[in-house]
Amino acid sequence: MxxxxxxxxxxxxxxxxxxxxxxxxxxxxxxxxxxxxxxxxxxxxxxxxxxxxxxxxxxxxxxxxxxxxxxxxxxxxxxxxxxxxxxxxxxxxxxxxxxxxxxxxxxxxxxxxxxxxxxxxDSVFGLPELHPEVAGARLIGNPGCYPTGAILAVAPLAHAGLVERVVFDSKSGISGAGIEPSATSHYPNMSENVIPYKITSHRHVPEMKQELGLLSPGIEVNFTPHVIPAVRGILTTAHVFAKEGAAESLQDKEAVARIYSSFYKEAPFIRLADGAPRLGAVRGSNFCDISFEAERESDRIVVVSAIDNLVKGASGQAIQNMNLMAGLDQRTGLWFPGMLP
Missing domain, CATH: 3.40.50.720 (NAD(P)-binding Rossmann-like Domain)
Known part of the structure; x- marks a missing residue:
């Protein structure tokens, strides 16, 4: 044990x-x-x-x-x-x-x-889908919840050299703000509302730039977070703009699906969703669901990811890292579905 x-x-x-x-x-x-x-x-x-x-x-x-x-x-x-x-x-x-x-x-x-x-x-950035060296680390810096959903959404396209710029728009449940109440999490302020905050200056942006920049040097990254009246989950919409000459590649749905499937072939917690991802499908689980849709006659493809901010965005990912560090199957203790409805 x-x-x-x-x-x-x-x-x-x-x-x-x-x-x-x-x-x-x-x-x-x-x-x-x-x-x-x-x-x-x-x-x-x-x-x-x-x-x-x-x-x-x-x-x-x-x-x-x-x-x-x-x-x-x-x-x-x-x-x-x-x-x-x-x-x-x-x-x-x-x-x-x-x-x-x-x-x-x-x-x-x-x-x-x-x-x-x-x-x-010395530490390893604990996103195991991108960093297999987690297994040999003594210290893991577990990623932030927003960067987890954002990076995983775009990493395959960045690695393929197709991305010039990405604009992330994320919607998070209020548990991401922590257990201490705040003006943002106060029920009368939050109910029936969507609140953008730190609109151009969120502290998680450097993590996104760091990891996507390792895959594709020079990639531009912008990010705006919002809090929504939900307890758990982060839905990230990534507006991905193609490099010059790469727009046609993003229009080929089957080719893009192959890019994702190949990149994540050893990543059991990444699922390509049928249709737009749903927070309910990942709630309480360590899964990250991803889908994409290219805009016709455009250089933009929209990628959407869904995670539970407290699981894949924090504690579940931490246990996934521990499993790898301990020489266990990364799914150990984490292989169960989300809570739908």
């Missing part, structure tokens, strides 16, 4: 890790930390886990946590994970960080988050 710990387990990603790991056949969850809830049962803040776990939250040092665990998930806010990760690594644990602290090169992180990185470490 793999002994696992969760640092910062009182939020949505911590609760989702616990839910998913409860039925993982190779995992024993040994500890969950929260300084402010130390000594209190996990089910106090995660009532859906009552009777599933008998764990209490603990207040531990990184060294104490690492001594009891093979793998540690860090679910603390950005700027805080860097206070934990080096000590966890030095004490022998392998780490999957769900914050933003280890997703980007140091200089990009500091510019994006306007803070000094206090503890740089």
């Amino acid at each position: 793999i002994d696992v710990g969760i640092i910062g387990g009182s939020g949505y990603t911590g609760g989702e890790l616990l839910r998913l790991l409860a039925n993982h056949p190779e995992v024993d969850v040994r500890l969950v930390t929260s300084r402010k809830l130390s000594g209190k049962p996990v089910s106090l803040v995660h009532p859906h886990l009552k009777g599933i776990y008998s764990l209490n939250f603990e207040a531990l040092s990184a060294k104490e946590a690492a001594e009891r665990c093979d793998f540690v998930f860090t679910g603390v806010p950005h700027g805080t994970a860097m206070d934990w990760v080096p000590d966890l690594l030095d004490a022998g644990a392998r780490v999957i960080d769900l914050s933003s602290d280890y997703r980007l090169p140091v200089e990009v992180f500091e510019r994006t988050y306007d803070m000094k990185h206090r503890a740089p470490r």
Whole structure:
């Protein structure tokens, strides 16, 4: 069995890790930390886990946590994970960080988050469909939820050298904002509404540029997020504009389907949808559903992806990475359908 710990387990990603790991056949969850809830049962803040776990939250040092665990998930806010990760690594644990602290090169992180990185470490960007080197990593920077849906939607076309520019428009459920209430997540503000925010300056854009730029240097990336009155899910519409001379290639539906099928042939969680993807089809699951449609007599193809922001966009992807790092089939503990309706 793999002994696992969760640092910062009182939020949505911590609760989702616990839910998913409860039925993982190779995992024993040994500890969950929260300084402010130390000594209190996990089910106090995660009532859906009552009777599933008998764990209490603990207040531990990184060294104490690492001594009891093979793998540690860090679910603390950005700027805080860097206070934990080096000590966890030095004490022998392998780490999957769900914050933003280890997703980007140091200089990009500091510019994006306007803070000094206090503890740089070598890491792998944890999008396993693009980074097989996840398997040998000691530290994973788990991608953001928006970049996961966006990058996976366009990566095959970027890799094929067909894309000049992509404009991402994403709609997210309110759980993406975290467990603490805000003006955006307040019901009277959110109900029957769609709220764009950080319209041209979202902090996840550098991840999109980084990963798509590795596949196709010079690609232009623009992004606008919206919050919708739903709890879970991200639907991303990617307006993909072809490079000069490539528009005709994007008009061939069967050829584009072959590009996606070939690129994702070893990616069990990627599904090409029949028609537009539906959030209900991926809700609660680790799947990413993708479809596309070329605009006639145009250089634009529209690609749509759907993920659950808390699963493939966070905790499920973190477990997928852990599986690969541990030498397990990446589907272990994650191979189940979404919750429709």
